[in-house]
Amino acid sequence: MRYLPLTDTDRGDMLAKIGAGSIDDLFVDVPEIARLDGPIRDLPMHASEMAVERHMKARANKNLAAGDAPFFLGAGAYRHHIPASVDTVIQRGEFLTAYTPYQPEIAQGTLQMLFEFQTQVARLYGCAVANASLYDGSTACWEAVAMAGRVTKRNRAVLSGALHPHYAQVVKTMAQFTGDTIADSAPAIQTEPDLDGLTARIDDETACVVVQYPDILGRISDLSKVADAAHAKGALLIVVNTEPVALGAIMSPGEMGADIVVGEGQSIGVGLQFGGPYLGLFAVRDPKHVRQMPGRLCGETTDAEGKRGFVLTLSTREQHIRREKATSNICTNSGLCALAFSVHMTLLGEKGMRELAAENHRLACLAADRLEKVPGVKLLNTSFFNEFTLMLDGKPAREIVRELADRGVLGGVSLGRLYPGIEALEHALLVAVTETTTEDDIETLANELERIVMEPAQ
Amino acid sequence: MNAPNKSGWKPAMEAAEDGLHNGPQTVTGNRALMLEEPLIFEIGKAEVTGVDLPKIDPAVPTRLAGLHRDDAIGLVGLTEPETVRHYTRLSRQNYGIDLGFFPLGSCTMKHNPRLNEKMARLPGFADIHPLAPQNSVQGALQVIDELATWLKTLTGMPAVAMSPKAGAHGELCGILAIRAAHTAAGNPREVVLVPESAHGTNPATAAFAGYRVEDIPATPEGRVNVAELKARLGPDVAAVMITNPNTCGLFEKDFREIADAVHEAGGYVYCDGANFNAIVGRVRPGDLGVDAMHINLHKTFSTPHGGGGPGSGPVVFSEALAPYAPLPFVKQDDAGEYYLVEEEHREERGPTFGRMTAFHGQMGMFTRALTYMLSHGADGLKQVAEDAVLNANYILRSLEDLLHAPFADSGPCMHEALFGDKDFGGDLSTLDLAKALIDEGYHPMTVYFPLVVHGAMLVEPTETESKASIDQFIEAFRSVAQRALDGDQSMKQAPYYAPRRRLDETAAARKPKLAWSEPEE
Numbered sequence: 001m002r003y004l005p006l007t008d009t010d011r012g013d014m015l016a017k018i019g020a021g022s023i024d025d026l027f028v029d030v031p032e033i034a035r036l037d038g039p040i041r042d043l044p045m046h047a048s049e050m051a052v053e054r055h056m057k058a059r060a061n062k063n064l065a066a067g068d069a070p071f072f073l074g075a076g077a078y079r080h081h082i083p084a085s086v087d088t089v090i091q092r093g094e095f096l097t098a099y100t101p102y103q104p105e106i107a108q109g110t111l112q113m114l115f116e117f118q119t120q121v122a123r124l125y126g127c128a129v130a131n132a133s134l135y136d137g138s139t140a141c142w143e144a145v146a147m148a149g150r151v152t153k154r155n156r157a158v159l160s161g162a163l164h165p166h167y168a169q170v171v172k173t174m175a176q177f178t179g180d181t182i183a184d185s186a187p188a189i190q191t192e193p194d195l196d197g198l199t200a201r202i203d204d205e206t207a208c209v210v211v212q213y214p215d216i217l218g219r220i221s222d223l224s225k226v227a228d229a230a231h232a233k234g235a236l237l238i239v240v241n242t243e244p245v246a247l248g249a250i251m252s253p254g255e256m257g258a259d260i261v262v263g264e265g266q267s268i269g270v271g272l273q274f275g276g277p278y279l280g281l282f283a284v285r286d287p288k289h290v291r292q293m294p295g296r297l298c299g300e301t302t303d304a305e306g307k308r309g310f311v312l313t314l315s316t317r318e319q320h321i322r323r324e325k326a327t328s329n330i331c332t333n334s335g336l337c338a339l340a341f342s343v344h345m346t347l348l349g350e351k352g353m354r355e356l357a358a359e360n361h362r363l364a365c366l367a368a369d370r371l372e373k374v375p376g377v378k379l380l381n382t383s384f385f386n387e388f389t390l391m392l393d394g395k396p397a398r399e400i401v402r403e404l405a406d407r408g409v410l411g412g413v414s415l416g417r418l419y420p421g422i423e424a425l426e427h428a429l430l431v432a433v434t435e436t437t438t439e440d441d442i443e444t445l446a447n448e449l450e451r452i453v454m455e456p457a458q
Numbered sequence: 459m460n461a462p463n464k465s466g467w468k469p470a471m472e473a474a475e476d477g478l479h480n481g482p483q484t485v486t487g488n489r490a491l492m493l494e495e496p497l498i499f500e501i502g503k504a505e506v507t508g509v510d511l512p513k514i515d516p517a518v519p520t521r522l523a524g525l526h527r528d529d530a531i532g533l534v535g536l537t538e539p540e541t542v543r544h545y546t547r548l549s550r551q552n553y554g555i556d557l558g559f560f561p562l563g564s565c566t567m568k569h570n571p572r573l574n575e576k577m578a579r580l581p582g583f584a585d586i587h588p589l590a591p592q593n594s595v596q597g598a599l600q601v602i603d604e605l606a607t608w609l610k611t612l613t614g615m616p617a618v619a620m621s622p623k624a625g626a627h628g629e630l631c632g633i634l635a636i637r638a639a640h641t642a643a644g645n646p647r648e649v650v651l652v653p654e655s656a657h658g659t660n661p662a663t664a665a666f667a668g669y670r671v672e673d674i675p676a677t678p679e680g681r682v683n684v685a686e687l688k689a690r691l692g693p694d695v696a697a698v699m700i701t702n703p704n705t706c707g708l709f710e711k712d713f714r715e716i717a718d719a720v721h722e723a724g725g726y727v728y729c730d731g732a733n734f735n736a737i738v739g740r741v742r743p744g745d746l747g748v749d750a751m752h753i754n755l756h757k758t759f760s761t762p763h764g765g766g767g768p769g770s771g772p773v774v775f776s777e778a779l780a781p782y783a784p785l786p787f788v789k790q791d792d793a794g795e796y797y798l799v800e801e802e803h804r805e806e807r808g809p810t811f812g813r814m815t816a817f818h819g820q821m822g823m824f825t826r827a828l829t830y831m832l833s834h835g836a837d838g839l840k841q842v843a844e845d846a847v848l849n850a851n852y853i854l855r856s857l858e859d860l861l862h863a864p865f866a867d868s869g870p871c872m873h874e875a876l877f878g879d880k881d882f883g884g885d886l887s888t889l890d891l892a893k894a895l896i897d898e899g900y901h902p903m904t905v906y907f908p909l910v911v912h913g914a915m916l917v918e919p920t921e922t923e924s925k926a927s928i929d930q931f932i933e934a935f936r937s938v939a940q941r942a943l944d945g946d947q948s949m950k951q952a953p954y955y956a957p958r959r960r961l962d963e964t965a966a967a968r969k970p971k972l973a974w975s976e977p978e979e
Contacts, residue, residue, distance in 0.1 A: 001831075001834065001838045001841060002920055003568075003571055003726055003760075003833070003834070003843055003921075004506075004838070004841060004842070004922070005839075005922065005924035005925075005927075006792070006845050006848070006849075006920055006921070006924065006925060007925075010657060010924075010925040011845075011848060013925070014849075014851075014852045014925065015848070015853060017855060018848075018851045018852060018855045018870075019855070020851070020870070023844045023847075023848060025845070025870070026813055026844075026847050026848065027709075027740060027741075028853055028867050028869060028870065029708070029709040029711040029870070029940060030709055030711070030737070030741050031711060031713075031714055031746075033714060033746075034714070034741050034742065034745040034746050034749045034801015035740070035741065036739070036740055036741065036742065036840075036908070038840075039739060039835075039836035039840050040611060040612065040739060040742075040836040041610050041836070042836075042838075043608065043611055043612070043835065043836035043838045044832070044835050044836065045835040045838075046833065046834050046835035046838040047832055047833060047835060049542060049573050050831070051832075052573060052577075052829055052832045053573065053576075053577065054576040055832055056580065056601075056828070056829055056832075057577075057580065057582075057824065058597075059581050059582070059597040059598070059600055059601050059604075060500030060577075060580040060581070060582025060597055060601065061516055061582055061597065062582070062592070062596045063582040063583070063586050063590075063594065063595045063596070063597040063598050064586070064594040065581040065582050065585040065586060065799065066585045066587055066590075067581055067585050068581070071587075073590060076588075076589075076816055076817075077587055077589070077817070079585075079587070079756060083508065083538070084514035084540060084831060085508075085538050085542050087579075088541065088542065089541075089545040089546075089549075090764075091554025091575065092545075092546070092549045092555070093555070093557065094549035094550065094554045094557065095521040095545075095549050095552065095554070095765055096554065096556075096570065096575075096762045096764060097553075097554035097555035097557075097560075097567075097762055097763065097766070098552045098553060098764070098766075099560065099562060099565060099763050099766070099767040100568060100765070101765065101766065102791075103553070103892070103896065104956045104961045104963075105551065105553075105893070105896055105904040105953050105956035105959065105960065105961065106552065106553040106896055106901060106953075106956050106957070107549040107551075107552055107765070107833070108548070108551035108552070108936070108957050108958055109474075109549045109550065109551040109552035109765075110552055110766065111497070112497065112548055112551075113545070113548055113765075115497070115972075115974065116497055116498050116499070116974070116979060118972055118973055119499065119708025119973040119974045120533060121731070123532035123533060123971045123973075124531060124533070124568065125732040125763070128751060128973070129972045129973060130972075130973070132766070133767070135623035135624060135627060135767075135768070135815065135818060136623065136817075138815050138816035139623065139814075139815055139899060146975075147724075150535065152671045157835055158850065159550075159685055162571050163948040164816065166815075166817070167816060168818040169801065169812060169813040170812075170813055170816065171782070172812065172816065173634075173811060173813050173814065177634055177637055177666075177668050178666070178667075178668055179668065181708065191875070202670050210753055218520060219523075220523045220525055221523060221525075222523070222525055223910045225903070227523050232785060235605065240897060246528070248527070248531070249520075249521075249527060250522050250525045250526065250527055251525045251526070251527050251528065252527065252531075255529075261706075264816075266962040271583070271584055271587060272587050272588070273578075273583070273584055273586075273675075273821050273822040274537075274583065274586045274587070274588050274590075274595065274598050274817070274818065274821035274822075275588030275816070275817025275818045275819065275821055276588075276768070276770075276817060276818070276819055276820040276821050276822060276823075277767075277768030277770070277820045277822050277823060278515035278624065278768075278816075278817075279465035279624070285744055286891040287869040288879055290830035290970060291971065292569070295547060296893055297970070298972070299967070299970050299971055299972050300964045300966065300971040301961050301963065301966035301971075302962055302965070303958040303959040303960060304951065304959040304960045304961075304962075305959050307487075307959070309958040310629055310961075311498060311805055311961050311963050311966045312965055313754045313963065313966040313967050314970060315967075317490030318658075319657075319658040319659050319661075320657075320658040320659075321658070321659075321663035321838070322662070323658045323661040323671075324661035324662055324663075324664065324671040324762070325665070326658070326825065327643070328662070328666070329626050329629065329630060329659050329665075329666045330624070330626050330627070330659075331624065331625060331658075331659050332577050332624060332626075332656075332766045332767040332769060333764075333766050334764075334767045334768040335764045335766035335767045336762065336765060336767065336768060337764075337767070337768055339764075339765065339892075341787075341978060343534065343541065343545060346502065346508070346534075346535065346541050346544070347507070347508035347509050347535065347538065348508070348509055348533070348535060348543050349502060349503070349504065349505075349506055349507045349508070349533050349534050349536070350504040350505070350510070350530060350531055350532070350533040350534065350535060351504065351507045352507035352509045352511060352534060353533055354514065354531075354533055355507070355511035355512065355513065355514055356509070356511055357823055358512075358518075359512055361521075361522070362512075362515075363879040365519075365520070365521060367517075381521070381961065382515065382523075383521050383522060383523035384521055385522065391969055392605045393476040394677070397965070399951055401591050402591050404591075405590075405591035405594045406529040406593065410590060410591070410594065413589045414700040417589065417802075417861050418589075420801060420802030421802065422801075426846055430727075433841055434846050435511070436731060441872055444526065448813070458829065
C-alpha cells in the first residue's frame, strides 16, 4: 500500500519490542461484539493511483463545469478568475500540510499570513478588527447573531426579508435551540427594499438587525438609516455581504454604521467547489467588541530577542480553554481558504480590486440592458452591482433554468428554488455576471431566453 | 535584493548571551536560507497590482445607487513575482507534514496524498456551482452519495449528514439532532454528560445547544467511570458524549455497557469520532451502540489540515436519530437520477432539525476523502488502523521506562500514547520540553491535553511514519526527556534555532494588536 511505510519485517520487530504476539493483541480491549473478522466485505479493495484517477474522472466528466458554458449563477457563490499563482502558493506543503498554529515559533508563515488577512478583511469591510475566518458566510451570520445576543443581553433578531434564504435558515435552525426569537419575512418583489418596514420591526428587545448588502435580489441601498434606527433602540446592525468584490466599488458596511460585518469570501481566490470549502469573514467596527468575537484571532507580539512575531491570541474566549463558557464551539478556521483569499487580494491590491469591481459592474450593466430587451423579460432592479433579478413571463423560472442547462447554458438561479412556496418568486431569475462573462455569453443567454420564455408550457 | 528588515529588530554585533550563535550577525537579519519577510503593507503599494484588468473608464454610467466607495480601501498590491516570493518566504517559516514528523495527539497528522489534490482540482468538481441545475451536476451528487455509502458502511450506521463543515460543526449537528429527537418526544431534557478527558469542543457544543454540562469522572486507568456514570443517569440526561478511542489513547472497553445504560435511561450516545483512525476498518461504532458520531475527514481520511482548516465533519446517525438529520441530503429517484432533498421537499424531509450551512458541505474535501478511500480500499483502511496502533504502542513501550506514562498498565494504547511531566527537574515544564523538541526538528506533540494528566504530552504517530522515522523521534524524545528530568535550565529558553524564539503571548493578549496600521512617526 503506497501510503504505508511499515514493512512486514518492521511490524514483526515492533510487535516483539512491544511484547505482543500479534496485532490482534493490541485490540484486545475491543469487545467481541464489535470485532470484525476481516476487511469490510461491502467495500472494494485497494486500488492503484491510475485506477482511482479513472474512477474519479468518470464522475467529474458527468458534470457541466462552469468554465465550459455560458455561466450566470450567483446567489451567494460567484465565479471569478483566480490567478495561477494563488493555487501554486496554497499547494506548498508548508501551508497545505501545516496544523493550526499553536506552536508559533514554527508557524510564523501561517500566522503572518493571518495577520495580513485580518488586516485586508477589516479594511475591505470598513471595520477595526477581523478574525482569522469561519467556516462560511452562513455560519458567520449565525455567529454574529449569537454575538449580538452576548453584547446586548437580548435575544431577538430581526432579519431582513432580502437576506439569503439559506443564511436565514441557518440562523433559524440554531435559534430553535438557543431560545432566540427570529423575526423575518419574505422579500418584497419591488425595485427598492422596504427598509422602513424593517426598521419598524426593531423594538427595545431587539439584539440585532441583519441586512444583506447587496441583497439577495441584487439591490443596493444605503443602510445608514437602519444603523441609526438600530442604535437608537440599543440594537446592533449586522451587515451580511456575499460578494466581496462589490466592496471594491460600493461603500463599506462599516462606513454605514454596521457593528458586525460578516460574509462569504469565496469570490476571492477560493473558487466554486460545489459549495465548499468556503470562507466565512467576520469583523467588528468597534474594537471594544473584540472579546465577544467567535473564532481565531491572530495578534502581533515580540519574541525573546525582540523580533516581531505573531501568535494566536485572546484564546480565553475559546473552547479549548473555556470549555462550556466559550464564545463559540468552533475549533478552527478556514486557514487554507483564507490563504487563497489573501494571496489573491495581494495580487489585486487597491488598484486591482477597484478595476475588478468596475469590470464586473460594467459587464453586469451590459447584460441587464441586453436581457431586458428580450420579449417577456423585465428587469426588477434599478440598482445592482454584478447580480440582478429578471421577471420572466410564461413558464416558472425553474423550468427555464433546467431547459437552458439542457441546451448547455447555465443561465442563473431561479428564486423559486431558494424560496419554495412563494408564488410571487416563481417567475424570478437571479442573474450574476462577473469578469469571466463574455459579451458572447450574454448574447447566447439572451437568444436562448428568447427561444424558451415565449414557448408555450408543456 | 532582499527586502529591508522592518521587524524592529536590530542585529547585535556581538555573540548572543547564550553563546549559541557564534557566527557573525548579518545586516539583513537573514540567516542564509532563513529569510526575514516584511508584511505586505510594508512592501506593497496602492498603485501596484499583479493582475491585468481593463482600466476604469470614469465616463461609464453606474447603477450603484450613488453609494460609490470614494475613500481608499487601504489595500496594497504586489506584482506576481513579488507575491510568489513573499508567500514562499513565509511558507519556509512553517513546519508541515511534508517536512517532518508531526506527532500531535488527537489530530492525526498523516501524510496528505497528492492524488487527492489532483482529483479535487478536476474542473468537473472544482468549477461547479452549488446551485447549478441538478441535471448538470449528477457526477458531483454521485460523489457525495458514494462517500456517504463508504462512511455508513465503515461505521455500520444507517444514515449520514454530509453538510457539517468541521469536526466541531459535526458535534453540533449530532447534539442538535439529539435535542430535536427529545423535543419531538415531548421533553428536550437538560443535561449532557461529558468525560473529564473530553475535547473542549464537547462541552462548548452541548452548551451552545442549550444544555447544562456535567463532568463524568475517569477511573485511575484512564477510562470512563462506569459506576459513576450509571449513577448519574436519569430522566434529565439527554445524552452522553464519549470519545472512543478516548483522549488518553485507550479504547473504552465498557462502551457497549455504557450505551445500553444510557439508552435504558432514555438518553442518546454521542461519540466524538476524532480518533476513528485507530479503529477504521476494524471496529464499527454502530456495533457499540452509538447514536451519532462525527468523522473528521481531515484526520482519518487524509484531507489537508491547511494550517487550520478547512476541515469537514460528516455525522453518521442511528435509526433513532436519522429522521432529524439536517438538510440537504442526496437521494436517487426511480430513474436513477440524483437529487438534493431540501426545504421544499415537505414529504421527504421528515422532521429534520433544519439547515447547518448555506450549501451542501465541503465538496472539495469529499473528493479528496473519497479518492483516499478508493486508494486504500477496505483492506488498506484496516491496515491503516493496525499500523497507527502499532506505531503508537511502539512509542509507548520505548519511552515508558524514562517518562511517566500514567496509563501504561491499562492495556495497549490505541493510536496515541500519553505521558506526563512527573519527575521533571528544576522547574521545567512540558512546555519547555516541547520547545526543546522544536530544536531537534520536530513539531511538538499535543501538550496540556487531556486535562486529567498533569503536564500531559499526547503523542500520535499515525500510520504514515516509517520505523526509521519513529526510531529517530524516540531517540530525540528520550534526549529531551532526559534533559528535562535532569533539570537542564537551558531548555527554558528553547527553541534556539526556530525562525523565532519564544513569543510573548501575555503581551499579545494584554494589548491586542490584531491588524496592521501605519507606524506613528
